[in-house]
Amino acid sequence: MDQAAGRRREPTMRDVAALAGVSTKTVSRVINDQPGVGPEATERVRAAAHTLGFRPNLTASSLRRSDRRSATLGVLFEDLSNPFDSALLRAVEDRARSSGVLVLTGSDEDDPRLQRELLALLASRRVDGMIVMAVGGHQDALQQERERGTPMVLVDRPPTFANTDSVTTTNRESTREAVLLLASLGHRRIGFLGDRQALWTSQQRYTGYLEGLAHAGLTLREDLVMTDLRGPDAAEAATATLLDLAQPPTALFTAQNLLTLGAMRTLRDRRLHHRIALIGFDDFPLADMLEPSVTVIRQDVPAIGRTAAELILARIEGDQAPVVHAVIPALLISRGSGEIPPQPD
Amino acid sequence: MDQAAGRRREPTMRDVAALAGVSTKTVSRVINDQPGVGPEATERVRAAAHTLGFRPNLTASSLRRSDRRSATLGVLFEDLSNPFDSALLRAVEDRARSSGVLVLTGSDEDDPRLQRELLALLASRRVDGMIVMAVGGHQDALQQERERGTPMVLVDRPPTFANTDSVTTTNRESTREAVLLLASLGHRRIGFLGDRQALWTSQQRYTGYLEGLAHAGLTLREDLVMTDLRGPDAAEAATATLLDLAQPPTALFTAQNLLTLGAMRTLRDRRLHHRIALIGFDDFPLADMLEPSVTVIRQDVPAIGRTAAELILARIEGDQAPVVHAVIPALLISRGSGEIPPQPD
DNA sequence: ACCGGTTACGTCAACGTTGACGCAGGAGGA
């Protein structure tokens, strides 16, 4: 047995047919459970297939079939090593596998060039449909792919173009809810740390923040808002800046999980983590093990993934229903850090 | 534009050929950068392909080519939503993409039936090779697949059968090192919490524990060893059991990241987290944000993934070198919890 | 005995692409 080259030729339907003494078409019928084959012929084919270890070649099959199905889905996320993305992938995968569908994956790092390239690689493998996290900025590549007729569902962020399903979460509403919670505890100076404003989710969360302030009768203080923070280190520095203000915030809202970590780090360094309230968007492992435990807004990632998978599978089956923009509710999980009242100076 | 059905027919080489006024073979040559086409014909083909939006059908191509390559790899891990697995996937993916190869994924949940099923699904899509985390117990399905000639590399756990590459880490050596560190601080009663002993990694880590004790001149106390723990809850209970002994351990070694979390939870509940030393196998996010920060053995996940991908790609290219069992060194990261000296009772 | 229908197969071509091979025309050498 070699490691690689000299790979044994896989047995084909022709081989099975020869051994069973029937035509390849009959083998095809048996393999695909189609009617029109007698019980003994069926048995002979089954036996032959088993002794030869025959496995149908799905690429040849999908080439020839009229529906062209490859029973393969493309999944294009920002970064599959991110817990949010990988949990989403897992949910998609589970739902897909129950339909015998496998998943071809890619990480585009939110880079339009990379996304376009990966889209092309998926397309040349003729996946039946794609579940994609759109990159920030314009979605030209996605739109072009969609206009070619590729079934597509966007997750996490909706399309900027027409006629494409999406699954997102209650970014705005849940953020508003969190801000209202803080305000109800008496906080008047609530800081906001946000991701890149080019991202739709960031904009939504910021809008929710503004709405929350308005509902609580608070006026926006621009100096308490820091956006376009990329990663925990930026959030760490931004938090320090806010705390150094003459009138520092008594509560913080962090609009993304990495930013939550950065903010926590600064609060901890300054021994303020029990004195300044903190609510973060996105749950993360161990949030409940920290001191104080971190209050977060948790997206229902399994539901998002399952919904996206169900949508795309239905579209692939030919579902012609009007476009769907599903919104999966997120949940505010109170753990302690968000319930700290404002502290006297 | 419909959502799904009535999917536009993708343009083929025939369409391009017709528009460019050449034969399909000439189109094929241009697309594949093969020689034997004049500059103007090349230009006409390029233009035609561009205006039609032609993209080669890789499934048809791989069916016909002599090497049968589909430029697709199968990756079969235990659970893609686990941070270790997803980081590994990401590393594999990056290395593969630099060769234009895409990855077809699956999670087998350490279930032999599921693994066999997913293996078959990957095989019927004729992936060029597979990177697999073997399930605990016997590896029959893997071995059979391997014996059919499928190029294969195992990660995290080595094969129990011949002639198959693997990439693992220094489970035994690093565990020994950790135990020696604890012993050097004066610990005499070091507890061990282990995963299912059916897993190779668990056995290795347990062996390392034994070796560490022996090197330190300590005798094994069986009552301090708890194995076959599944998940954090089991570890939590096991830790409680150990602490309730007449002579409880003064230090703990947890052989897997979920077990580390469970042990930490119990230590914290009993307010012993600053009095009992703890070292865990596998790093995890936020380990540095806890109090005390958790000393861990960190596997070099990117290196493992990259190495596995390079191995499989080389084998696919026909590399006939003898079997490789790569071992990637893990690193002990001292953060505090592992440096707590034994406390007087 | 004859007809219409059904059952259980088989034959053939085609899906989109590429390997093997063929061929015309021009360049270059004897």
Next chain:
DNA sequence: TCCTCCTGCGTCAACGTTGACGTAACCGGT
């Protein structure tokens, strides 16, 4: 001048499978 080689194409068949269609045998009814 003729032969050879090379360049730049084209033709054809085949990869493994399945849709469309053909057909022989048999059934029941008249």
